Amino acid sequence: MTIGSVPLRYKISVDHDQCMLCGRCVENCPYGVFRTEKDRIHVNSRVCVACHRCIAMCPRDAISLAERPVDYRSHPLWTPQVRESIYNQARTGKIILSGMGNAQDYPVIFDRLVLDACQVTNPSIDPLREPMELRTYIGKKPSILRFRKENGETVLETRLSPNLMLETPIMIGHMSYGAISLNAQQSLARAVKKIGTYMGTGEGGLHESLYLYQDRMIVQVASGRFGVDIDYLERGSAIEIKIGQGAKPGIGGHLPGEKVCADVSCTRMIPMGSDAISPAPHHDIYSIEDLKQLVRGLKEATEWEKPVFVKIAAVHNSAAIAAGIARSGADAVVIDGFRGGTGAAPRVFRDHVGIPIEAAIASVDAKLRTQGIRNEVSVIASGGIRESADVAKIIALGADAVYIGTAALVAMGCRVCGTCYRGLCPWGIATQRPDLVARLNPDMASVNVENLLYAWTLELSELMGAAGINSIESLRGNRDRLRGYLLDQGIMNVLDVKPVGA
Amino acid sequence: MVNPVRIDAKGMHYTPLNRAIREAVASGATEIILDHVMGQRFIADGLRGEVTIAIHGVPGGDLGMFMSGPTCIVYGNCEHAPGNTMDAGQIIIHGNAGDAVAHSMRGGKIFVRDNIGYRGGIHMKQYLEKRPILIIGGSARAFLGEYMAGGLILVLGRDRGRPEIDRGIGSGIHGGMIVIRGGVNEENLGVGATMSELSREEIAGITPLIREFIGHFGLDSADFLNDRYFKVIPSSARPFASKYTWEV
Numbered sequence: 001m002t003i004g005s006v007p008l009r010y011k012i013s014v015d016h017d018q019c020m021l022c023g024r025c026v027e028n029c030p031y032g033v034f035r036t037e038k039d040r041i042h043v044n045s046r047v048c049v050a051c052h053r054c055i056a057m058c059p060r061d062a063i064s065l066a067e068r069p070v071d072y073r074s075h076p077l078w079t080p081q082v083r084e085s086i087y088n089q090a091r092t093g094k095i096i097l098s099g100m101g102n103a104q105d106y107p108v109i110f111d112r113l114v115l116d117a118c119q120v121t122n123p124s125i126d127p128l129r130e131p132m133e134l135r136t137y138i139g140k141k142p143s144i145l146r147f148r149k150e151n152g153e154t155v156l157e158t159r160l161s162p163n164l165m166l167e168t169p170i171m172i173g174h175m176s177y178g179a180i181s182l183n184a185q186q187s188l189a190r191a192v193k194k195i196g197t198y199m200g201t202g203e204g205g206l207h208e209s210l211y212l213y214q215d216r217m218i219v220q221v222a223s224g225r226f227g228v229d230i231d232y233l234e235r236g237s238a239i240e241i242k243i244g245q246g247a248k249p250g251i252g253g254h255l256p257g258e259k260v261c262a263d264v265s266c267t268r269m270i271p272m273g274s275d276a277i278s279p280a281p282h283h284d285i286y287s288i289e290d291l292k293q294l295v296r297g298l299k300e301a302t303e304w305e306k307p308v309f310v311k312i313a314a315v316h317n318s319a320a321i322a323a324g325i326a327r328s329g330a331d332a333v334v335i336d337g338f339r340g341g342t343g344a345a346p347r348v349f350r351d352h353v354g355i356p357i358e359a360a361i362a363s364v365d366a367k368l369r370t371q372g373i374r375n376e377v378s379v380i381a382s383g384g385i386r387e388s389a390d391v392a393k394i395i396a397l398g399a400d401a402v403y404i405g406t407a408a409l410v411a412m413g414c415r416v417c418g419t420c421y422r423g424l425c426p427w428g429i430a431t432q433r434p435d436l437v438a439r440l441n442p443d444m445a446s447v448n449v450e451n452l453l454y455a456w457t458l459e460l461s462e463l464m465g466a467a468g469i470n471s472i473e474s475l476r477g478n479r480d481r482l483r484g485y486l487l488d489q490g491i492m493n494v495l496d497v498k499p500v501g502a
Numbered sequence: 503m504v505n506p507v508r509i510d511a512k513g514m515h516y517t518p519l520n521r522a523i524r525e526a527v528a529s530g531a532t533e534i535i536l537d538h539v540m541g542q543r544f545i546a547d548g549l550r551g552e553v554t555i556a557i558h559g560v561p562g563g564d565l566g567m568f569m570s571g572p573t574c575i576v577y578g579n580c581e582h583a584p585g586n587t588m589d590a591g592q593i594i595i596h597g598n599a600g601d602a603v604a605h606s607m608r609g610g611k612i613f614v615r616d617n618i619g620y621r622g623g624i625h626m627k628q629y630l631e632k633r634p635i636l637i638i639g640g641s642a643r644a645f646l647g648e649y650m651a652g653g654l655i656l657v658l659g660r661d662r663g664r665p666e667i668d669r670g671i672g673s674g675i676h677g678g679m680i681v682i683r684g685g686v687n688e689e690n691l692g693v694g695a696t697m698s699e700l701s702r703e704e705i706a707g708i709t710p711l712i713r714e715f716i717g718h719f720g721l722d723s724a725d726f727l728n729d730r731y732f733k734v735i736p737s738s739a740r741p742f743a744s745k746y747t748w749e750v
C-alpha cells in the first residue's frame with residue numbers, strides 16, 4: 001500500500017431521473033462497470049475504459065462520462081500520465097502495454113499544411129461535369145516502352161510488371177484476424193470489393209470465409225510466417241513483406257494466447273491458446289540482399305504474377321532504406337508513420353519511436369526521384385491518415401496511395417479507447433469473444449466502411465477539381481499545391497514546400 | 503512423360519529452371535534429375551505434387567521454400583535456409599547445410615547427413631497433423647531451435663557421439679522439442695529452455711525417425727541407438743507472458 005490507489009481515469013454517472021432501468025448498459029459493458037441493485041443502476045467507474053458503448057446504447061442519454069475527474073497538482077512536466085506510469089512500473093517492474101496509435105502530444109504536420117485552389121487565372125474543374133481520374137495503379141512502371149511492328153500491327157515489346165488497379169487511392173491496411181474479429185475483416189473486405197480497392201490480411205492468415213474476396217486481399221508475410229503457405233500466397237492479389245510497423249518500429253508482435261481461439265488457431269496454423277510470437281527481425285533477412293532474396297522467393301513461388309510490397313516503419317533513415325527496397329525487386333514500398341495504430345504495443349515504442357509519415361513520404365519520394373528509380377516502386381503511406389485532406393496532402397507529398405486502419409475501424413463504431421489489447425472490444429472489432437463479435441453485423445458495418453471510402457473519394461475529387469487538377473497523377477508529388485503554415489524552415493525543407501504567402 | 507526427366511542446369515537462371523521443373527511435374531513426371539546445379543536459388547519454390555527431384559551439385563538458398571509435397575534429394579552441400587516455410591514433403595541432404603535450415607517450417611521432414619549452420623529450425627511450428635521434423639546427423643551452430651513453436655529437431659552428433667552446439671539452444675522456445683544425443687552443457691541452453699533426459703519410451707518414439715535417417719544415408723544403426731538422448735523443451739508455453747503490464 002506504499003503507493004495507494006491512483007485517482008479514477010474516468011467517472012461514469014447515471015442520471016437516475018432519465019434512467020428507465022432497461023439494463024442495456026449492464027448488458028453492453030464487458031468491463032463490468034454497471035450492475036443493477038434494488039431497482040437502481042450502480043456503477044464501478046474504476047473499470048471503465050471510455051469505450052462509449054453504454055453511452056451509445058442508452059436510449060435515454062442518461063449516462064455521462066468525465067475524464068480525470070480528480071486533479072493532480074498541475075505540473076507541465078510531471079503530467080498525470082507520467083506519474084501513473086511510474087506508479088504502475090514501481091508496482092510491477094514490467095513493460096507497459098498500450099493500444100492504438102501514438103498518444104504523445106506531438107504537433108501534427110498535416111494540420112500545418114494547407115492545400116491550394118484555383119482563382120480566376122487557371123479555372124477550377126467541376127467534378128460533377130468533368131471526369132475526375134482517381135484510378136491508381138500500384139506496382140512497377142516501365143522506364144521506357146518498346147514496340148515492334150508485326151504484320152502492320154504495333155505490338156508492345158516491353159514486359160509489364162503486375163500492377164494492382166485501384167478505383168481510389170485509398171486502401172485498408174493490414175489488421176490481422178486475431179487482432180480484429182472475423183466480422184470486422186468481413187466488413188472491410190466487402191467494402192473494398194464494392195469500392196474497387198484492396199485491403200491487407202495482416203499476419204494472421206486468410207480465413208476461408210474471406211476466400212470470396214481474395215482478389216481484393218493483399219496477403220502479408222511477416223517474421224512469424226503465421227498462416228503462410230503456397231495456397232495463401234496464391235490466393236492474394238499481392239503479397240506484402242512486413243518488416244516493421246509504425247506503432248512499434250524495430251520490435252515484433254505478440255498475439256497473446258488468450259486471443260488464439262479455435263478459428264484464429266486454424267487460420268494462423270498454430271495450436272489453440274499458444275502465444276503467436278512474431279520476432280523482431282525476419283530470420284532470413286539481415287540486409288537488403290537478404291530482403292531481395294525473400295522478395296524473389298515470393299515472386300518465384302507465385303510465378304512472378306503478383307506484386308510484392310515491402311512495409312517498413314517510418315524511421316530516421318527511411319529514405320535510404322526505401323531506395324534499397326526499390327532495388328530489391330519489390331513493386332511497392334509501404335511507409336508506416338509513427339502515428340500508426342496497433343492492437344498492442346509497448347507504450348514507450350508507440351509514443352517515442354519513429355517519425356511522422358508526412359516527413360517520411362516527402363523524403364522517400366525525393367530520394368527515389370533523385371536516384372531516378374521512382375518508377376521502380378509505388379509508395380504507399382500509412383499511419384495517421386484521418387480524413388480526405390490528409391490523403392490529398394500525402395499524395396501531394398509524393399505518395400501513390402494510402403492505407404487507412406484506425407479510420408476504417410472508427411467507421412465501424414470504434415471509439416479509439418485504445419484498449420484493444422484487452423480483447424474485450426465492446427464494438428466487436430478487437431475481440432474474439434463470440435458474444436462481442438456478434439455485435440458487429442457485417443451487412444451493416446460494411447456499408448459504413450464503404451460510405452466512408454466513397455465520401456473521402458468524393459471529397460478528394462472535389463479538392464482536386466478546386467485545384468484545377470483532373471487526374472490523381474497530376475496531384476502526386478505536386479508540392480506546389482501545398483503551403484506550410486507555421487512550420488519551421490527545417491521541416492519545410494524536408495517536405496520541399498514553401499510557406500504560406502510565398 | 504518418360505521418367506526420369508533430366509534437366510541440365512548448367513548456366514541456367516533459377517526462373518527458367520523452376521519453370522522447366524513445373525512443366526515436367528505438370529506433364530506427369532514423378533522423377534526429375536537436375537545435373538550441374540551450381541548455386542541456383544529457390545529450387546522447387548512453392549512446388550506441389552508427388553515428385554522426387556534429385557539434385558546433383560550445390561543448390562543455392564531457399565531450396566524447397568513454401569514447398570508442399572515433393573521430395574528433394576541433394577547429392578552435395580546446401581546453401582542457407584533449405585525448407586524455408588516448407589509445408590510438406592522431404593529434403594534429404596547428403597552433406598552440410600548453411601544457416602536457418604528449416605526456418606519457419608510447418609510440415610514435412612528434412613534430413614541433413616552432416617552439419618548445419620546457425621539458427622537451424624528457427625521458429626518451426628506445428629498444427630494438427632502437420633509436425634515438421636529436422637534431423638541433423640552431425641552438429642549445429644548457435645541458436646538452434648530459436649523461437650521454436652512446434653515440431654521436432656533431432657541432433658545425432660555423428661562421428662563424435664555427442665553433437666557440438668554452441669550457445670542459445672532453444673532461446674525463446676515455446677513449443678516443440680529439440681532432442682540431442684548425449685545432451686549439451688546447461689550453459690548452452692537459451693532463455694526459456696530446459697533440458698531433461700529422454701525416457702526409454704520416448705527414445706522408442708524417436709527410433710523410427712533415426713532408422714529413417716540411417717536408411718537415407720546408408721549408415722550403421724549401432725552408432726546411434728542404445729545411447730542416451732536429452733530433450734530441450736520450453737520451460738513455459740508463454741515465455742513472454744510476464745513481461746508486460748497494462749496501461750491503466
